[in-house]
Amino acid sequence: MDFAIFAQYLASGxxxxxxxxxxxxxxxxIYKATKVFNFAVGAMMTLGGMICVSLMTVFGMPIWFALPLxxxxxxxxxxFVDKTIMRPLLAQPIITLIMATLAFDSILYGLTLVFxxxxxxxxxxxxxxxxxxxxxxVFLSHELMYGFGAAIICFVAVGFLFNKxxxxxxxxxxxxxxxxxxxxxxxxxxxxSWTWVLAAMVGALAGIFLGHRVGLQASVTSxxxxxxxxxxxLGGLDSIGGAIIGGLLVGVIExxxxxxxxxxxxxxxxxxxxxxxxxxxxxxxxxxxxIERV
Amino acid sequence: xxxxxxxxxxxxxxxxxxxxxxxxxxxxxxxxxxxxxxxxYVPGYILNTVNHIAITIIAVQGxxxxxxxxxxxxxxxxxxxxxxAYTTTLLIKFAGWNxxxxxxxxxxxxxxxxxxxxxxxxxxxxxYLALATVAAQFIIPWLIINVRPDLTGGTDTLTVPMISxxxxxLDTQGKLxxxxxxxxxxxxxxTRNILRTRLGRAFIMxxxxxxxxxxxxxxxxxxxxxxxxxxxxLAGLAGSLYAVWMRGIAPDxxxxxxxxxxxxxxxxxxxxxxAGAVFGVILIRSLSLLVTYIGPMIGGMLPSAQAxxxxxxxxxxxxxxxxxxxxxxEPKGLSRIWERVRDFxxxxxxxxx
Numbered sequence: 001m002d003f004a005i006f007a008q009y010l011a012s013g014x015x016x017x018x019x020x021x022x023x024x025x026x027x028x029x030i031y032k033a034t035k036v037f038n039f040a041v042g043a044m045m046t047l048g049g050m051i052c053v054s055l056m057t058v059f060g061m062p063i064w065f066a067l068p069l070x071x072x073x074x075x076x077x078x079x080f081v082d083k084t085i086m087r088p089l090l091a092q093p094i095i096t097l098i099m100a101t102l103a104f105d106s107i108l109y110g111l112t113l114v115f116x117x118x119x120x121x122x123x124x125x126x127x128x129x130x131x132x133x134x135x136x137x138v139f140l141s142h143e144l145m146y147g148f149g150a151a152i153i154c155f156v157a158v159g160f161l162f163n164k165x166x167x168x169x170x171x172x173x174x175x176x177x178x179x180x181x182x183x184x185x186x187x188x189x190x191x192x193s194w195t196w197v198l199a200a201m202v203g204a205l206a207g208i209f210l211g212h213r214v215g216l217q218a219s220v221t222s223x224x225x226x227x228x229x230x231x232x233x234l235g236g237l238d239s240i241g242g243a244i245i246g247g248l249l250v251g252v253i254e255x256x257x258x259x260x261x262x263x264x265x266x267x268x269x270x271x272x273x274x275x276x277x278x279x280x281x282x283x284x285x286x287x288x289x290x291i292e293r294v
Numbered sequence: 295x296x297x298x299x300x301x302x303x304x305x306x307x308x309x310x311x312x313x314x315x316x317x318x319x320x321x322x323x324x325x326x327x328x329x330x331x332x333x334x335y336v337p338g339y340i341l342n343t344v345n346h347i348a349i350t351i352i353a354v355q356g357x358x359x360x361x362x363x364x365x366x367x368x369x370x371x372x373x374x375x376x377x378x379a380y381t382t383t384l385l386i387k388f389a390g391w392n393x394x395x396x397x398x399x400x401x402x403x404x405x406x407x408x409x410x411x412x413x414x415x416x417x418x419x420x421x422y423l424a425l426a427t428v429a430a431q432f433i434i435p436w437l438i439i440n441v442r443p444d445l446t447g448g449t450d451t452l453t454v455p456m457i458s459x460x461x462x463x464l465d466t467q468g469k470l471x472x473x474x475x476x477x478x479x480x481x482x483x484x485t486r487n488i489l490r491t492r493l494g495r496a497f498i499m500x501x502x503x504x505x506x507x508x509x510x511x512x513x514x515x516x517x518x519x520x521x522x523x524x525x526x527x528l529a530g531l532a533g534s535l536y537a538v539w540m541r542g543i544a545p546d547x548x549x550x551x552x553x554x555x556x557x558x559x560x561x562x563x564x565x566x567x568x569a570g571a572v573f574g575v576i577l578i579r580s581l582s583l584l585v586t587y588i589g590p591m592i593g594g595m596l597p598s599a600q601a602x603x604x605x606x607x608x609x610x611x612x613x614x615x616x617x618x619x620x621x622x623x624e625p626k627g628l629s630r631i632w633e634r635v636r637d638f639x640x641x642x643x644x645x646x647x
Contacts, residue, residue, distance in 0.1 A: 037421045037424075085618060085622075088622045089621060089622065092621075092625070094367070094420045094421060095361060095365075095367050095561075095565070096561075096621055096625065098367060098421070098424055099557060099558065099561050099617060099621060100617075100618060100621050102554050102557070102558070102617075103558065103613070103614040103615075103617035103618045103621070104614060104618065105554075105614070106551075106554065106558075106610040106611070106613050106614035106617070107610065107611050107614030107615060107618070108614075109607075109610045109614075110607040110608065110609065110610035110611030110612075110614065111607065111611060112607070113603055113606050113607030113610070114603050114604050114607035114608070114611070115603070115607075116603075117602070117603040118603065118606055223550075226428065226432070226550075229425055229428065230429075233422070233425060237421075237422075264436075264440050267432075267436060268432055268433050268436045271428075271429035271432045271433050272429075272433070274425060274426070274429045275414065275426060275429050275433075278414045278417065278418055278422055278425070278426050279413070279414055279416075279417060282417050282418045282422055
């Protein structure tokens with residue numbers, strides 16, 4: 001086994017995994033607090049990335065200005081989703097919630113098609129500072145390095161938020177039990193809004209870095225986001241740290257399977273992992289063992 | 295079922311009857327006659343959509359059994375359709391089989407795949423099971439593309455030979471209509487009947503309370519798998535018919551989006567309601583037909599590059615909005631609206647029964 005090739009697969013797997021981890025964090029934040037699984041994450045992150053591209057190409061903004069604006073816009077979108085769609089559907093059966101996020105995904109997908117067409121939208125060349133890094137024989141894409149860094153920062157920031165701040169404490173209480181949290185005087189509707197805003201922002205960040213690497217396309221990008229599902233199932237659906245580790249693992253396994261077994265199998269290896277985890281250990285590596293079997 | 299005041303059933307058979315009174319029987323027969331004479335008075339392009347609706351009804355009744363009655367969420371219906379469509383087509387093309395022999399094999403193959411996909415339901419439910427079916431939705435088209443591309447044509451379109459019945463070639467939409475509509479009517483009636491058997495009651499029991507079902511001797515796992523089996527078989531049937539209807543199949547035709555649309559149609563119609571599923575399919579398919587007419591009108595007012603974008607984006611937006619509107623304002627779907635309308639004309643002009 002050639003070590004340089006192995007190191008290259010490992011490195012690019014980790015970097016790709018960083019993006020899955022970011023998307024995973026976005027999903028886990030919402031799942032933890034509201035027990036809703038946001039299938040619209042792909043469309044939301046595509047939209048966030050496309051807003052960023054348009055701010056840069058149409059309005060000529062530099063990236064350091066366009067990026068926060070796009071993220072804020074996504075936050076507003078998240079707030080809107082919570083207020084208009086998830087609020088009326090509070091405490092509905094799971095299938096309703098799944099279908100609601102899928103329907104919203106469909107709306108966003110249509111909107112991105114209308115405003116940005118079905119073609120690939122690329123960021124202006126070299127809009128992120130830095131160049132491809134060569135570490136010996138291993139080459140590291142700087143765009144993905146940003147994504148990886150953002151994933152780590154998000155992990156730390158969200159960890160801090162959940163563990164050290166008052167609002168994080170309230171979020172955890174809400175996640176534990178809606179009724180008890182309400183009885184203790186927590187305004188859980190406000191908590192829900194905050195989690196959606198936060199998750200939408202993290203998702204948009206993933207969309208922006210992914211867009212830098214491979215461009216954004218309405219149908220392709222949301223299909224990529226689906227690869228974050230195996231990541232969070234592997235890590236455990238209610239664990240932020242699990243989402244990060246699951247994301248990195250899925251990224252590495254995908255690259256390794258593609259490199260050593262068959263390039264074609266890379267595409268579906270995450271889903272094979274997903275099925276295996278579901279059958280063998282449904283709660284994932286770090287998740288809470290609370291799955292109803294029957 | 296609610297009865298008007300003073301009307302009683304005096305036998306179990308009467309209690310279980312669906313079409314109970316003479317006016318209802320006459321209306322059913324007249325309705326069926328009008329339905330089956332459709333090719334005589336409906337123009338070809340609408341008949342094309344009607345055929346699509348008939349095929350979709352078959353697939354959606356499958357989703358209705360699995361998601362509506364048994365409560366197991368599936369986002370993999372289109373991939374089961376793909377199994378049926380490809381099995382049937384490959385048998386016709388490469389084994390030289392007759393369509394009517396190949397189709398049952400396609401249906402059985404889809405059912406078998408359905409059981410495999412349903413296996414995780416042994417351990418998980420809810421979101422987790424939905425994710426397992428999503429995984430199937432990605433893996434099955436991948437297998438079709440990559441395992442034997444020399445047979446399936448990979449991502450390319452695989453052409454399907456024309457089929458014939460009793461030596462008569464089914465070469466027009468009007469002739470195909472009879473095959474599709476017969477299948478759709480039989481499947482719908484069959485689904486309605488499943489509800490009234492032990493099988494259907496067991497499905498509903500698993501959905502409503504799986505623990506008490508197990509305690510009362512209904513093997514939850516067995517019935518979940520059976521539900522997956524029936525659902526996937528109907529998808530396989532729909533897939534075989536779809537291949538015949540399109541005269542060409544590609545993995546793209548059986549995408550995750552299709553599966554989502556099928557689930558959406560069940561929701562719009564009313565979960566677990568057989569008539570509702572039919573209404574849901576008709577509403578969503580008619581809306582998308584409408585969009586293909588309205589899209590170019592809106593697009594015509596815009597520069598050409600924008601026009602195509604608007605046309606392609608309008609369909610998903612309308613679908614999403616309709617499903618969301620039903621989820622929020624009428625969670626029981628069109629079947630509930632239909633019930634209200636029926637109650638109104640039954641009682642009118644009296645305020646109550």
